[in-house]
Amino acid sequence: MQLYPLLFEPIYKEKVWGGRRLERLGRALPGNASTLIGESWEVADLASTAPSGGGGGAARSIAVNGPLAGRSLGELIRHYGERFLGDASPAAGGGFPLLVKYLDARENLSIQVHPSVEYAARHAGAHLKSEAWYVVAVEPGAVIYKGVIAGTGREQFAEAIRQDAVSELMIQVPARSGDVHYLPSGTCHALGAGILIAEVQTPSDTTFRVYDWGRTDRELHVEAALRCIDFGPGEAGVAQPETSVVLEGATVRSLVRCAHFAIEEWSAERGYRGDVDVRRPEVWMVITGRAEVRSPSGAYEPVNVSAGQTLVLPGSLSAVVIEVDDPMVMLRITVPKG
Numbered sequence: 001m002q003l004y005p006l007l008f009e010p011i012y013k014e015k016v017w018g019g020r021r022l023e024r025l026g027r028a029l030p031g032n033a034s035t036l037i038g039e040s041w042e043v044a045d046l047a048s049t050a051p052s053g054g055g056g057g058a059a060r061s062i063a064v065n066g067p068l069a070g071r072s073l074g075e076l077i078r079h080y081g082e083r084f085l086g087d088a089s090p091a092a093g094g095g096f097p098l099l100v101k102y103l104d105a106r107e108n109l110s111i112q113v114h115p116s117v118e119y120a121a122r123h124a125g126a127h128l129k130s131e132a133w134y135v136v137a138v139e140p141g142a143v144i145y146k147g148v149i150a151g152t153g154r155e156q157f158a159e160a161i162r163q164d165a166v167s168e169l170m171i172q173v174p175a176r177s178g179d180v181h182y183l184p185s186g187t188c189h190a191l192g193a194g195i196l197i198a199e200v201q202t203p204s205d206t207t208f209r210v211y212d213w214g215r216t217d218r219e220l221h222v223e224a225a226l227r228c229i230d231f232g233p234g235e236a237g238v239a240q241p242e243t244s245v246v247l248e249g250a251t252v253r254s255l256v257r258c259a260h261f262a263i264e265e266w267s268a269e270r271g272y273r274g275d276v277d278v279r280r281p282e283v284w285m286v287i288t289g290r291a292e293v294r295s296p297s298g299a300y301e302p303v304n305v306s307a308g309q310t311l312v313l314p315g316s317l318s319a320v321v322i323e324v325d326d327p328m329v330m331l332r333i334t335v336p337k338g
Contacts (some may be wrong), residue, residue: 004300019106026306045096085317088280089338131201139194289328
């Protein structure tokens, strides 16, 4: 069967800090106004999720469009192999090499850290989790906690945990729509209240909470966190775009380029038509606007995407055409060659 651009059913996660802001992206969220949805997993292929995050079972995205509707992302990778992955490498367990989400922080998320390289090497159940946040929407005064203030040592930080003063040792960065923040594994961080982000990360759900803003119904992981936090100079502040390329009817900003993924922001006017080369899987997150994605040769039915939808392009498509119907902002997420 000819592969084609795929849409997947979002996997919604209730969180004590969540809200209902994803409805502004046209989502029909589960539950009612009191059901707090903190995360929408757009593209996921995890055999297991962390019990500390309310998981423990598998999280696998299910296709919803075209002849492959009803098939899981992992099933498609196993069946199509290189036709799906192109020249990219799968994740360590053979799955999709990214986990892509939206996060809606009505309240502060816990101050947390993901396993360092050293910790993950010594603990089989811990996995690196480097991530990037693209700020979609923000309330006035909202901040992101990103990194520990320079000069802070492990003992000082441990004492701050005991004194309920952890936030005083965190670097606070004002949140602004369109900004991007890169958070490599080992970075102590927290998403502040009043922020909606798109998150791109390595496929891991290992998180160690060090402080939870007075909430007492969730487990903390202080000992493990203190062993993983990078107390050296961090990458605080906003990741600066590497390049900005102006095309006819569109602007492309390179936002993040690391060992695990690259992110570009595409801002396109109505009527823009572009040819995109696809050699390995890509994820397109449409933040605003509407577009049609099709084959140059008509090999498959065109796929329409609009604000709040996420598209996965298998690596064997070679080339696709995108035509913008309404002014669009889109994140184009790619993985490195294997």
